[in-house]
Amino acid sequence: MSDAAVAAPERREALLRARRVTKRFGGLVAVRETDLEIPAGSIVSLIGPNGAGKTTFFNVLAGILDPTGGEIEFRGQRMIARPVRAWLEPVLWVLPSVLILLVAVAVFAVTRSVLALQVLVLVAIGLLITTLLLAIIRPLRYRQLLPRFGVFRSARPNDMVTAGVGRTFQNIRLFQNMTVLENVLVGMHSRLHSTAVDAILNSKRHQREEAASRDRARQLLGLVGLRGRDDVIARNLPYGDQRRLEIARALASDPVLLLLDEPTAGMNPRETSEMMALIAKLRSELGLTILLIEHDMRVVMGISDRITVLDHGERIAEGTPEEVRRDPKVIEAYLGRPAA
Amino acid sequence: MDPQTVTVLTQQFFNALTLGAIYALIALGYTMVYGIIELINFAHGEIFMVGAFIAMFFLTSIGFSGSIPDPLTLAAVLALTFLVTMTVLGFIGVGIERFAYRPLRNAPRLAPLITAIGVSFILQNVVQIWRGPSPVNTPQLLTHNVRFDIGAASIGYLNIFIFLVAVVLMVALQLFVGRTRLGRAMRSTAQDREAAQLMGVNINSTIAITFFIGSALAGAAGIVYGLYFGSIQFTIGFVAGLKAFTAAVLGGIGNLAGAALGGFFIGFIEVAAAQIGYARWTPAFVFGVLILVLVFRPSGLLGQPIGERA
Numbered sequence: 238m239s240d241a242a243v244a245a246p247e248r249r250e251a252l253l254r255a256r257r258v259t260k261r262f263g264g265l266v267a268v269r270e271t272d273l274e275i276p277a278g279s280i281v282s283l284i285g286p287n288g289a290g291k292t293t294f295f296n297v298l299a300g301i302l303d304p305t306g307g308e309i310e311f312r313g314q315r316m317i318a319r320p321v322r323a324w325l326e327p328v329l330w331v332l333p334s335v336l337i338l339l340v341a342v343a344v345f346a347v348t349r350s351v352l353a354l355q356v357l358v359l360v361a362i363g364l365l366i367t368t369l370l371l372a373i374i375r376p377l378r379y380r381q382l383l384p385r386f387g388v389f390r391s392a393r394p395n396d397m398v399t400a401g402v403g404r405t406f407q408n409i410r411l412f413q414n415m416t417v418l419e420n421v422l423v424g425m426h427s428r429l430h431s432t433a434v435d436a437i438l439n440s441k442r443h444q445r446e447e448a449a450s451r452d453r454a455r456q457l458l459g460l461v462g463l464r465g466r467d468d469v470i471a472r473n474l475p476y477g478d479q480r481r482l483e484i485a486r487a488l489a490s491d492p493v494l495l496l497l498d499e500p501t502a503g504m505n506p507r508e509t510s511e512m513m514a515l516i517a518k519l520r521s522e523l524g525l526t527i528l529l530i531e532h533d534m535r536v537v538m539g540i541s542d543r544i545t546v547l548d549h550g551e552r553i554a555e556g557t558p559e560e561v562r563r564d565p566k567v568i569e570a571y572l573g574r575p576a577a
Numbered sequence: 578m579d580p581q582t583v584t585v586l587t588q589q590f591f592n593a594l595t596l597g598a599i600y601a602l603i604a605l606g607y608t609m610v611y612g613i614i615e616l617i618n619f620a621h622g623e624i625f626m627v628g629a630f631i632a633m634f635f636l637t638s639i640g641f642s643g644s645i646p647d648p649l650t651l652a653a654v655l656a657l658t659f660l661v662t663m664t665v666l667g668f669i670g671v672g673i674e675r676f677a678y679r680p681l682r683n684a685p686r687l688a689p690l691i692t693a694i695g696v697s698f699i700l701q702n703v704v705q706i707w708r709g710p711s712p713v714n715t716p717q718l719l720t721h722n723v724r725f726d727i728g729a730a731s732i733g734y735l736n737i738f739i740f741l742v743a744v745v746l747m748v749a750l751q752l753f754v755g756r757t758r759l760g761r762a763m764r765s766t767a768q769d770r771e772a773a774q775l776m777g778v779n780i781n782s783t784i785a786i787t788f789f790i791g792s793a794l795a796g797a798a799g800i801v802y803g804l805y806f807g808s809i810q811f812t813i814g815f816v817a818g819l820k821a822f823t824a825a826v827l828g829g830i831g832n833l834a835g836a837a838l839g840g841f842f843i844g845f846i847e848v849a850a851a852q853i854g855y856a857r858w859t860p861a862f863v864f865g866v867l868i869l870v871l872v873f874r875p876s877g878l879l880g881q882p883i884g885e886r887a
Binding site: 299301369370372373393394395398399404406410411412413414415419422423424426427428429431432433436437443446447450486487489490 | 668672676753756758761768772774
């Protein structure tokens with residue numbers, strides 16, 4: 238633990254910053270006004286008793302749930318917050334055509350020219366088809382245009398992956414019927430660029446990219462200790478190896494921040510210490526920043542630089558493992574109030 | 578067997594292959610969409626019908642309404658027809674998904690199913706308004722008279738062409754799904770949509786691509802249907818769609834190879850029923866076989882046991 242603490246400098250640029258994040262489910266407040274800062278290059282843990290809101294908070298970070306309040310910045314960019322004026326988008330699809338239709342009616346009322354009416358109606362229909370096609374294809378220009386109208390859409394999980402956040406799951410969710418190598422290749426999806434046209438023409442670019450991605454996938458499998466198991470179907474792997482494969486798959490998207498949801502759940506002590514060594518290696522060799530949800534206190538205390546403790550949806554403590562270990566509120570949350 | 582029977586059987590074998598190829602192409606779309614969003618897309622048969630009409634419209638508007646004897650021109654016109662029709666149909670499929678199914682993606686299963694039936698009525702009625710309710714003749718680019726002989730049997734080149742088109746498209750699809758980045762994205766989305774999204778797969782565009790491919794294949798089926806039968810009507814989508822759906826279920830819905838197999842299987846059952854003199858009873862035979870297969874193999878011929886999907 239002390240090594241890790243020394244390795245992380247005191248003040249670094251925060252990679253991810255969550256401000257006053259709140260998530261309500263009906264009347265239940267799962268997370269209330271919680272702040273979290275993850276400095277670049279650190280290992281931060283999120284702990285708390287069952288039902289403390291850890292997983293909800295994690296899911297908000299990953300872009301699965303839109304928060305009820307607050308916002309999350311990643312690399313200085315506001316990624317996740319409550320959506321603003323999302324209803325405006327469909328209105329923008331039809332608005333231009335409706336306006337032209339109104340003009341058409343007005344022109345017809347004044348000039349009584351059937352030709353003008355027909356032309357304008359055709360233009361309106363053409364415009365409608367164009368905007369709908371744009372809404373389907375969503376080119377970059379279209380996406381850049383939306384904020385100008387004050388529309389803010391919270392990042393989807395795949396947007397977070399593209400931005401550089403990878404994650405694993407508490408209960409393993411590999412693609413069970415795919416091979417080990419294919420699982421890692423799916424993880425690489427957001428970093429590959431070959432299009433359907435490339436694939437159909439089997440272009441040079443497509444071949445080169447496929448070959449390069451396979452090499453990279455094998456390299457990652459080597460890193461987590463799954464060398465030479467490329468063609469095993471994922472569901473046939475032993476439990477510990479499935480967890481390793483999940484990490485390799487998460488690494489495949491070249492993340493800067495890795496979210497690990499209980500990476501040692503259900504592991505025996507030997508597997509657990511191997512996993513701890515792997516996590517330490519991820520930081521030292523790949524320079525990753527890691528956010529960990531974990532129940533095993535030995536793991537948490539052993540590798541974290543900072544720990545945030547949640548209870549009943551609220552942050553009750555934040556600090557180094559030493560500070561948190563001594564914090565009376567934390568002891569109370571885990572062990573209950575001492576009998577008066 | 579006497580030579581007469583052999584001739585008839587050879588002839589019927591090729592008829593069955595042709596019919597089966599058409600069903601298989603439509604069935605692939607059913608099975609792909611079901612595999613990825615677990616929706617029985619009842620509008621799919623109608624997409625096939627729209628494909629037949631768009632091919633007919635395209636051919637007549639570029640000025641080909643009869644047979645083309647010159648092989649080069651024929652090949653060029655056919656290639657162009659496939660390209661245009663399949664692209665247009667692909668976009669229609671994507672549009673239907675975007676505006677009819679995506680808003681209901683998290684709704685109870687019944688809602689998109691009913692919507693699919695609604696979409697199929699819309700497509701039928703639009704085509705009925707556009708081209709009228711009576712059958713329309715389609716350009717016969719390659720007539721049935723162009724034939725070659727195997728023994729005493731004479732086989733139309735058209736039959737071979739349709740079969741080859743289907744096989745080429747199926748092989749291409751299999752390679753696309755099995756070997757490419759987008760194919761992997763499709764398979765991962767089918768297995769676990771949320772996990773796929775959390776691994777960076779844009780599930781919206783992946784599902785859109787699935788609809789594009791499925792609808793484009795139905796469009797191809799529509800083209801060859803028009804070429805083969807010479808006449809189309811706004812109602813053809815219903816029956817063909819139902820049979821293709823049967824083919825997909827028969828093969829194990831969600832399984833591509835199963836859909837292809839099921840399509841050919843149904844083609845053979847229909848032709849066999851007609852051959853033994855029960856042409857009017859073909860639907861009864863088809864659905865009878867479906868029931869039998871489902872009694873003994875509830876997940877279809879190539880389907881995995883319930884609880885796992887390919």
